[in-house]
Amino acid sequence: MLRSILERFKPGKGAVISVPYLWLLVFFLVPFLIVLKISFADQDLAIPPFTHLLKYDGDMSTLNIALNLSNFLFIFTNELYLDTYVSSLEVALFTTLACLLIGYPIAYAIARANPAIRNVLLMLVMLPFWTSFLLRVYAWMGLLQPNGIINNLLMSMGLISQPLEMFHNQFSLYLVMVYAYLPFMILPLYAHLVKMDVTLLEAANDLGARPFKTFWTITLPLSKNGIIAGSMMVFIPAVGEFVIPELVGGPDVLMIGKVLWNEFFDNNNWPMASAVATIMVLFLIVPIALFHRYETRQLEGKNV
Amino acid sequence: MMDAVAQPKTAAGAQVDEKPYLQIAGIVKKFGDHFAVDHVDLTIRRHEIFALLGSSGCGKSTLLRMLAGMERPTAGKIILDGQDITALAPYDRPINMMFQSYALFPHMTVEQNIAFGLKQDRLPKDQIAARVTEMLDLVQLRKFASRKPYQLSGGQQQRVALARSLAKRPKLLLLDEPLGALDKKLRQQTQLELVNTLETVGVTCIMVTHDQEEAMTMASRIGIMSEGRLLQVGTPTEIYDFPNCRFTAEFIGETNIFGGQVVVDEPHCVEIESAELGGRIQIDHGITGPKGMQVWASIRPEDVRLDRGEFTPAPNAARGKIEDIAYLGSYSIYHVRLPSGKVVKSVVPSSRWYEAGEEPPTWGESVNIRWRPDLPVVLTM
Amino acid sequence: MYNGNPLPKTLKGVLLLGFLFLYVPIVSLIIYSFNASKLVTVWGGFSTRWYVSLIQNDQIISAVTLSIKIALASATAAVVLGTIAGFVLARFGRFRGSTLFAGMMTAPMVMPEVITGLSMLLLFISMQQFFGQPSERGFFTIWAGHTTLCMAYVAVVVRSRLIEIDKSLEEAAMDLGARPMKIFFLITLPLVSQAIASGFLLSITLSLDDLVTTSFLSGPGATTLPMVIFSKVRLGLNPEINALAAITVLLVGIFVLVANYLMLSAQRNRMRAMAAAMRENDAPAPPGNGAGGAVATAP
Structure with missing residues (x-):
């Protein structure tokens, strides 16, 4: 009889779950399987521009499966693709580290501030995040160009005689990447730090730890979940970033997001774009799992 | 194991029915391999104020939640006034509960909070209004009818919670640490107030508490729980003077x-x-x-x-x-x-x-x- | 974390530098939007001519209209789906496939957009091959893409609010005779309304701002504002875009300020009422009382 009670709740529960579940299956998971499928196809002059994996030959009554591995072989044998993957991971890694180094002190300072002004400070961090990402990237174009605002200013002050080269190179790429992704680092860190029990720090001080030691042995380890969540929130999208390398990165900047975009939009090579995406997902599965784990922990308020 | 048929002696001498009103038979609740409640048998009489007393984690709250229907027993039966309610969903049980945190709906006024349960029964509007007024008078909060919970003090919130759980005239009232959220001074004064209200209404009541003083003052009978088992049931005097095991003897006094x-x-x-x-x-x-x-x-x-x-x-x-x-x-x-x-x-x-x-x-x-x-x-x- | 002491000088300096970094580009953008010169970065006197030409630019105006339509539609859908998803994540515990569900809920937030964009496009192409629908790419496909992206954010916001809410509020409603559906609409939904509102606003922003996914999913005749901006700034600086940026910052700024002010004053009034209730009764408040405290800590 007990089982019948439990089951009475199920149909309603199942219906509730199924609405978002089905949506995500159809619009998020299934698309990945299609990408995987098409990465094994060949480019074709047709609409859509790729070959089918399954072909039924009526005359011979055979079903032919054509798995085209050339896209993957090409990626793994072509140094340019491999270099691009490595350089994308590198750019994402250094961007993440820079965001952490800049974002942690800011998040820490806001968390330590008087609650009365904390809201205002947090709002100031959020405000750029609420305005357009694209326009924020665009703003740096005006600042960094050879005849841009910074160079004009420095030259008119007589500090430099020739414009500094800070546009369309590694410098501008990193600068704008850090700028654009900084709020994504600050917010999870702040959310974590602000909940931290201040008596823990006082206890450490009371037991003889100096401020830096307290920070290093108490604050930092306790904000681990926030650090990991924030870092993944920067790292994962940064690997596949397209807009920033396209607008402020130079010709020497290799980013896989840009390669994927070009394969798709410029070369119309959908199977190649799919293969590039498939390999990128493989690289990102572990970071995404990490992000998922720590974000969940943070939400549930667990510290360790 | 216990003395379930001892002569009832209520604190205020209210008339207590001899017939069993609530029967809990062989109730078990397992969480994984752990017995939260381990084969509990208990009989409660009409108009009785019964206290389940034990330290935290002894299973008293789980037992209460099974009575309310929030948890499903792994085994056993609950019979209330001749009706087997074991399988009933919480919203179909003639039982109401006052929560430890009071659980007052923060987006509703005092009045709306008290009327909530009555509205679920689709009572006519004038009846709801009359009952709400009656309840507000009972807990002396008529002036505060249109306030929101956050505009009330802790003691007032407790009275609203009580009024809300009494409004539907439940066959059984459950109190989960009824005074646990109040500070000590206010608690002693509220204890007697609460017993008076409960006796005025004449509701049968089971409360859960870890505070032996509270149980001794308020309840006509007490059940001592430890590690999921009900060790002894009796009047406060019986339990103090004739404990049946070392745990009870050391726990009470x-x-x-x-x-x-x-x-x-x-x-x-x-x-x-x-x-x-x-x-x-x-x-x-x-x-x-x-x-x-x-x-x-x-x-x-x-x-x-x-x-x-x-x-x-x-x-x-x-x-x-x-x-x-x-x-x-x-x-x-x-x-x-x-x-x-x-x-x-x-x-x-x-x-x-x-x-x-x-x-x-x-x-x-x-x-x-x-x-x-x-x-x-x-x-x- | 606040310990009653004012911020040390070093931390104040950190904040100052941090905010300079965040705001200098935005401020410069606004200043140069009033530049008369067509050379965006060379000052040629004050002028509002780029604002005028912006308003007269039909391409931009129609892109703005489309973007707003898509944003409203996808934010609405995202709020419905995301609220249900957040509720499922916070209240249903484990069920068959719950790990996959939770994973699919978080992944869209971080997944590089070139991947989500490409994969959803290929889905729609396949659907068209097999079912003949959607017959072309445009409003619907962009809407579906944005909804998927935004619902994850709504789910996170709603879920974290639900975790804070005392579960016994819903239990109390059940105890008083309300059935699960009714509890959801009478108790749960009002309690998370603030979170839903901020999820809605977040969705609007994300949708209005999205370039990459949109580019994959849009078809002929469906050009959103970010697509127009991107096609222009790809070619270099453009004074009209400066004007557009200034207007965006202004609108967002005013909105955020007003919302923040309203929230703070509501909170202050609440605190005052609580203090008054305590004085009136001359009784100390119960510490950590779930019912009253829950709403005061709303995000």
Whole structure:
């Protein structure tokens, strides 16, 4: 009889779950399987521009499966693709580290501030995040160009005689990447730090730890979940970033997001774009799992 | 295991029906391999105020939540007023609960909170209004009808929660740590207020508490729970004077417990050889148990007499050194260490020394302890 | 974390530098939007001519209209789906496939957009091959893409609010005779309304701002504002875009300020009422009382 009670709740529960579940299956998971499928196809002059994996030959009554591995072989044998993957991971890694180094002190300072002004400070961090990402990237174009605002200013002050080269190179790429992704680092860190029990720090001080030691042995380890969540929130999208390398990165900047975009939009090579995406997902599965784990922990308020 | 048919003696002498009203039979709740509630049987009578008493994690809250329908029992039955409610969903049970956190809906006014349950029953509007007014009067909050919960003090919130859970005239009212969220001073005053209200309404009530004082003051009967089991059920007096096991004896009030073996077993006299006491404990009534059986004797500190004088070895007496004295104004608690290492507590009224014209004993002094043979309670478990 | 002491000088300096970094580009953008010169970065006197030409630019105006339509539609859908998803994540515990569900809920937030964009496009192409629908790419496909992206954010916001809410509020409603559906609409939904509102606003922003996914999913005739901006700034600086940026910052700034002010004053009024209730009764408040405290800590 007990089982019948439990089951009475199920149909309603199942219906509730199924609405978002089905949506995500159809619009998020299934698309990945299609990408995987098409990465094994060949480019074709047709609409859509790729070959089918399954072909039924009526005359011979055979079903032919054509798995085209050339896209993957090409990626793994072509140094340019491999270099691009490595350089994308590198750019994402250094961007993440820079965001952490800049974002942690800011998040820490806001968390330590008087609650009365904390809201205002947090709002100031959020405000750029609420305005357009694209326009924020665009703003740096005006600042960094050879005849841009910074160079004009420095030259008119007589500090430099020739414009500094800070546009369309590694410098501008990193600068704008850090700028654009900084709020994504600050917010999870702040959310974590602000909940931290201040008596823990006082206890450490009371037991003889100096401020830096307290920070290093108490604050930092306790904000681990926030650090990991924030870092993944920067790292994962940064690997596949397209807009920033396209607008402020130079010709020497290799980013896989840009390669994927070009394969798709410029070369119309959908199977190649799919293969590039498939390999990128493989690289990102572990970071995404990490992000998922720590974000969940943070939400549930667990510290360790 | 327990004394479920003892004569009821309610605190306020309200008439209590003899027929069983609520029957809990063989209730089990397992979380994984852990028994949160372990085969509990309990019978409650109509109009009774029953308290489940135990420390946190003893299973009392789980039992309460099974009565409310929030948890499904793994096994067992719950029968209320002749109806098997074990399988009923919470919203179909004629039972209401007052939550420990009060769980007042923060987006509704006091009035709307009280009317919520009545609206679920689709009562006519005028009836709802009348009942809400009645409830507001009952808890004296008429002035506050249109306030939101956050505009009330803790005590007022508690009264709104009570009114809300009484509004549907439930067959059974459940109180989960009813005064747990109030501070100590307010709690004592509210205890009596709450009992008065409950008796005015005449509702049958089960409360859960970890505070023995609260249980003793408010309840007509108490059930002691530990590790998922119901150890003893009885009136406050029964439980204090005749605990049936060491756990109850130590949980309710303070006591001294001596382990030992039965060496003399006669109809009107039992003697227990106790190494802890370093002598025999004599009891002036028989017990049911063979000679040589392991038993425990419980003696309340207020029954342990303290004096100086010469020590002559005798049953129910020992000599030891005062190790600690807690002076509490009208009385003091002496901790006396016996040669066996056992520490015995004795409560001595401050007037005792004054009347005898003596100085009170101090730390390190050797004293005699003794008690009357009619006072120890013999426990077999 | 606040310990009653004012911020040390070093931390104040950190904040100052941090905010300079965040705001200098935005401020410069606004200043140069009033530049008369067509050379965006060379000052040629004050002028509002780029604002005028912006308003007269039909391409931009129609892109703005489309973007707003898509944003409203996808934010609405995202709020419905995301609220249900957040509720499922916070209240249903484990069920068959719950790990996959939770994973699919978080992944869209971080997944590089080139991947989500490409994969959803290929889905729609396949659907068209097999079912003949959607017949072309445009409003619907962009809407579906944005909804998927935004619902994850709504779910996170709603879920974290639900975790804070005392579960016994819902239990109390059930105890008083309300069935699960009714509890959801009478108790749960009102309690998370603030979270839903901020999820809605977040979705609007994300949708209005999205370039990459949109580019994959849009078809002929469906050009959103970010697509127009991107096609222009790809060619270099453009004074009209400066004007557009200034207007965006202004609108967002005013909105955030007003919302923040309203929230703070509501909170202050609440605190005052609580204090008054305590004084009136001359009884101290119960510490950590779930019912009253829950709403005061709303995000």
